[in-house]
Each structure stands twice: as structure tokens, then as C-alpha cells.
Amino acid sequence: MTRPDEIRVRFAPSPTGFLHVGGARTALFNWLWARHSGGTFVLRIEDTDVERSTEEMIAEILDGLGWLGLDWDEGPHYQSERAERHREAVESLVEAGRAYPCFCTVQELEAEREAAIARKAAYVYSGRCRSIDPEEAARRREAGESHTIRFEVPAGDTAWEDVVHGRTAFENDRIGDFIVLRSDGAPVYNLAVTVDDMDMRITHVIRGDDHISNTPRQILLYRALGAPVPTFAHVPLILGPDKSKLSKRHGAVGVTHYRDRGYLPDAFVNFLALLGWSPGDDREMMTREELVEAFTLERITGKSAVFDTDKLEWLNGQHLSAMSGEAIAERALPWFVDEGVSSEERIRDRWAWFVELMELIKARSRTLGDLVRQGRPFFPGEVEYDPEAVEKFWKDGDQARAALAVAAEWVASQPDFDELDRMESELRSLAEERGVSAGKVMQSIRVAITGQRVSPGIFETMAAMGREVVEERIEAAREWLAEGV
Ligand code: GLU
Secondary structure (H helix, E strand, O other): OOOOOOEEEEEEOOOOOOEHHHHHHHHHHHHHHHHHHHHHEEEOOOOOOOOOOOHHHHHHHHHHHHHHOOOOOOOEEEHHHHHHHHHHHHHHHOOOOOOEEEOOOOOHHHHHHHHHHHHHOOOOOOOHHHHOHHHHHHHHHOOOOOOEEEOOOOEEEEEEOOOOEEEEEEEHHOOOOEEEEEEOOOEEHHHHHHHHHHOOOOOOOEEEHHHHHHHHHHHHHHHHOOOOEEEEEEEEOOOOOOOOOOOOHHHEEEEEHHHOOOOHHHHHHHHOOOOOOOOOOOOOOOOOOHHHHHOOOEEEEOOOEEHHHHHHHHHHHHHHOOOOOHHHEEEEEEEHHHHHOHHHHHHHOHHHHHHHHHHHHHHOOHHHHHHHHHHHOOOOOOOOOOOOHHHHHHHHHHHHHHHHHHHHHHHHOOOOOHHHHHHHHHHHHHHHEEEEEEOHHHHHHHHHHHHHOOOOOOHHHHHOOOOOHHHHHHHHOOOOOOOOO
């Protein structure tokens, strides 16, 4: 049983497309509100558009919610399974005199529409079939005459206090008697949503601004069905960085795309939460727990939010840096395996080393893909030299060869790579003796062993790679350079 004060929210995606950024944000706001208030989060799949809804998209949406960690307490309910209940609600409206059969033909309606266009007026159904005597209407239905069922919209205004937009009102005259049941017996969207939200005892409807124009129809239906009207919070659109509607180019793709690009679910959730909501202080990087704690509907902003990929990257880097090496190692492991860097078995064999490696490279990485790029050189195998690194540090071949000759001599003199301070001071004094800049030697070693221009501290890097790999790579670099640069 629902407690009278229990908050119940729902996410109600239509499985006609991916769980894109906008939908995921709607799901998140509902989830956060449920978790913040100790309420219930219901998942309802609105699959009534049979032509456009697919099993594949349903799976994709559930997968996306799973990745984001937005667990639901009830459902998934499938709207398509509730058509009987929707029809029953429509019949109850007819019986109560709040809805009526409409026998207007397509041609008659088209004529009304054209007349409205000629008058330069917005088209609203005339309400012609309202005046048919209910008994006669029932007889005609009985006889199988084609008809829809229309809701009889009363005169006046329909208004609500939107949590985000404040008082919002529509004139009922402009709505006109709308269809609730099609001639083929299929319930229309606004009817199905209202009956479902009513039956599922939803207290707060949090959804995108694009649904504002549906809200007065739904409110009229709640009232006619004798159900309490929930609180509405319409969340503003998400725009691309150029302030245009968010397109595929900007990130209007399925959220699993971000999973596949190496983003962390906690970072992505943090990013989504800040699209149109703020904690009211200057915090940006927030854990899931902090978001749950701080989330209230009142803090949703009325302005559209801008999708900023740089910010997403930055937040991901922040979340990554805050994780322990162990936690990162677990997340990164499949990435290293999939990218062919090593096998799971070999990594597990050197687990402590791998964890330390993650600690070493996490500060310079923003995504799991970055970790692989940074981490790859620490595994045995050939190093690919980044052309920019070669250009920057090995442009002068003679100088590079001289620096690497010192590097090779120094490595040969090192018993092991345990003491970073000793390694450094011995390298510096040898470089000085040989009349080569110690900085150049270190830069050349960096390119030789990582192939990159930047890496973590060079001595830490060498220690993590091990002496043997470093020695081999310095040799390989010398050979490469001997072939003439
Ligand atoms: N099924 C609708 C959609 O995916 C949402 C309905 C609602 O939130 O009221 O846009």
C-alpha cells in the first residue's frame, strides 16, 4: 500500500529511439527525486506506437539505465499491455457524460479544418457530435458505425503551478474536444499516460518541456476521472554548445555511446545532473550520494542547459582522479584487454603492479581510453613514436643519439630501479661528465620508452616499466635513430 505521503515518480520512455542525453537526464531527475525523498521510482515503457517501438530499443534503454545505475523500484510496466484498462477508462468517461462518440468522417473534419485555415484561425474541432442524443449515439455505436471517442472539454482555463515554470495556463477553447479513443479502438497518448499515472499513483511528473502542451489535456482527464492531479515539473531543453537544438553531432546519441567512449557512469550522472539543475552552491564535482542528498525540484532552473563535452571530459577526469587505483584497475582491465594491450590473465598475475600503474597515470587521464593510451607503453612490446614527440625532441639526430648514448650507459650502471632519488642524481652527474644536458637525456628517454611527449615523472615511469623493458627500448630507439633522422 502507498503511504499517503509517499512520493512516486516515473520514467516513461517511448522505445522509438535510443536512451539519449535528454531522456537520461529526465530519468535521472526522477530517480534523484525518488532517492532523495525516500520515494518510489517506477519504470514504464510507452510502447503503444507498435510500428516504431522495437524490442531492440527497449533493451537499449534498459541497458543505458543499468549503466547509469538508475535502478527502478517498480516495473518495467508496458503500456501496450494496458490497452483494455485504457478503453475501460474511456467508457467510464462516456458513461459519466464527459466523453462522447464522434461520427464525423475524415472528409467532414477536413472541411472544418480548411474553413479554419480560410479564416486564418487555429483549427479546433467544432464539437458537432456533442449534441447527438446519448441513446442515439449508443445505438449507432452498437450498429457498428465508425467513430472515435472525444473528451468534452469544459469552458474556462486549465492551469497548474509548475515547479519549474510557475503558474502555467491554457485556454480550453483552444484545446477543443480531443480524441481519446481512435476509430480502431486504440487509446490516444494523453489518455494512456493519464490513466497509467493515475493507476500507478504518480505524485510528481518530471519530464521534458516538450510535454507542456499535453499537460492541460492530461489535467482535464485527471479531473474527469476523479483522480488527484500530480505535481508537474517540466525540465527545459538541452541545447548544443552553439545554442541550437541538441543534435547527433552534439551528443544526442544513446548514452551507451559514452560508456563505449570510456566515460564513468558516476561522472556521466554528475554531468547530466548539472544540465538544468544546480546544488545552489559552487560545487560541480559531486558523487552520486552528494547528488541524492542535495537534489530538490526547486533547484531545477527554468533556462535551457547547454551540453558541453569539455565539461563532461573534465568531470570524468575529476571522478577518475578521485578513485582508488584498485577501483580504476577493475574498470580499466577490460579496456586493456579489448585494446589488445595484454590478456586478463597476465594483468591479474601482476595485479599489484597494475594497480600502481593506474595510480601513476590517472592524473593525466580523462577517460578510460586515455588510461589505455597512457598505460600501453608500460607493457612489453614495441613502442610507436608519436611524430610530434620525434619532431620536438629528436629533430636534431646527433643530439638525440648523444643523449641516448648517455641514457644507455646510465641504465647499464643501475643495479635496479628502486631508488628514484639515486637514479636521478646518478643520471645528472653522468650527463654532466659526458657534457650532455640532463634534461635532454630525460626527454630522449621519455620518447624512447613511452613514444610520447608527456608522461608521469620519468623515474617513476621507468620504475613501473622495469629495468629490462627500459633497456630494450633505449636500445631500440638508438637503432631507430641510427637509421638516420
Ligand atoms: N513517452 C513519452 C516520451 O518518451 C513521455 C511521457 C511522459 O513523460 O509523460 O516522450
